[in-house]
Amino acid sequence: EVQLVQSGAELKKPGESLKISCTGSGFMFTSYWIGWVRQMPGKGLEWLGIIYPGDSDTKYSPSFQGQVVISADKSISTAYLQWSSLKASDTAMYYCTRHEAPGDVDYWGPGTLVTVSS
Amino acid sequence: QTVVTQEPSLTVSPGGTVTLTCASSTGAVTSGYYPNWFQQKPGQAPRSLIYSTTKKHSWTPARFSGSLLGGQAALTLSGVQSDDEADYYCLLYYSGALIFGAGTKLTVL
Numbered sequence: 001e002v003q004l005v006q007s008g009a010e011l012k013k014p015g016e017s018l019k020i021s022c023t024g025s026g027f028m029f030t031s032y033w034i035g036w037v038r039q040m041p042g043k044g045l046e047w048l049g050i051i052y053p054g055d056s057d058t059k060y061s062p063s064f065q066g067q068v069v070i071s072a073d074k075s076i077s078t079a080y081l082q083w084s085s086l087k088a089s090d091t092a093m094y095y096c097t098r099h100e101a102p103g104d105v106d107y108w109g110p111g112t113l114v115t116v117s118s
Numbered sequence: 119q120t121v122v123t124q125e126p127s128l129t130v131s132p133g134g135t136v137t138l139t140c141a142s143s144t145g146a147v148t149s150g151y152y153p154n155w156f157q158q159k160p161g162q163a164p165r166s167l168i169y170s171t172t173k174k175h176s177w178t179p180a181r182f183s184g185s186l187l188g189g190q191a192a193l194t195l196s197g198v199q200s201d202d203e204a205d206y207y208c209l210l211y212y213s214g215a216l217i218f219g220a221g222t223k224l225t226v227l
Contacts, residue, residue, distance in 0.1 A: 035216070037164075045156070045164065045207050047216040059214045095163055103152030103211030104169040111163050 002026040004096050004109035011115045012086050019082035020112045022096030029077035030054035033099035036070060036081045039111075040092045048094075050102060051079055059102070086116045120144055122210050124219035129227050130198045138222045139190040140208030146189035147210065153191035154209040155184055157202075158221075164207065168193060200226050 007021040022034060035050035049060040053072040060070070072079040081094060096109040121143040130136040140153060147153060155168040166175055168184035171191065181197045191210070195202055203226040208219040 037218075044205075044221045045158075045209075045218040047209070047218055050216070061215060061217075100169075101152070102214065103154070103216065105154050105156070105166050105209065106169065106175060108163045108165065 002098070002107050004098060004107055006094075006096055006109040006112045009113040009115070011117070013118055014088055014116055015085050016116075017082070017084050018086055018114065019080050020094060020114065021078050021080050022109050023076070023078045024098065025077065027098070030074050033102055034072065034079040035097040035099055035105070036068075036079075037095045037097060037108075038064075038092045039095065040089075045095075048081070050097075050099060053077075053079065086114075088116050088118075090114060091116045120212060120217055122208065122217045122219040124206075124208060124222045126220070127223040127225065129225045130195070132198060132200060132226055134198050135194065135196045136198060136224065137187070138193045138195075138206055138208075138224070139187065140192070140210065140219050141190045142210055144212075147186060147191045149186065150211075151191070152211040153184065153186075155182075155191075155193045156207045156209065158205045158207065159203075167206075195224075198226055202226055 003025045005023045033050045036048040038046045048064045049070045051058045051070045053074040093111045095111045098107040123141045156164040158164040172184045205221045207221045
């Protein structure tokens with residue numbers, strides 16, 4: 001059974017750093033792209049970027065390039081999304097996704113809620 | 119900046135048929151944009167319904183179908199059920215980048 005398990009909810013202060021994770025199981029992690037999607041409270045879905053854990057090829061949305069870093073550790077079938085300095089506007093639910101090809105999404109993780117507040 | 123446009127809201131009667139569309143500000147949507155469609159209900163993660171324009175996942179109900187219609191990607195729901203009330207998002211692929219539409223709120227009334 002394909003599963004994407006995401007790390008738990010986070011409460012952080014502005015300026016703090018954060019790394020959230022997405023661990024895949026039930027499939028060959030290095031043969032699929034893993035993506036990240038943001039959903040701010042009451043808003044729509046926004047694509048942040050994707051990574052191919054097999055060779056770490058990474059593509060970012062121009063809107064998020066330089067704002068976040070996507071990485072992966074294929075030895076533990078885990079992809080990451082990280083921030084070096086959080087802002088209140090980063091408050092959102094973050095979903096990871098599995099892509100058979102960059103343009104084709106099949107599975108979604110349950111989401112990680114990130115709250116940034118002083 | 120490329121924009122993907124969907125109807126903000128649609129209403130359909132139970133048992134009816136409704137078509138949601140997805141347009142690109144760059145011009146006609148083709149199969150090369152690999153249109154995907156997702157369903158999201160309140161408090162839940164999105165669920166994938168359609169990929170590569172017309173392909174269904176193993177869990178996609180038969181009443182959902184994807185197509186290209188008049189230069190746009192389209193999602194048609196036939197025999198709509200109350201359980202289909204949700205937000206629906208399309209996603210288009212632009213040579214290495216992906217862009218979501220703003221979503222369509224479908225009401226079954």
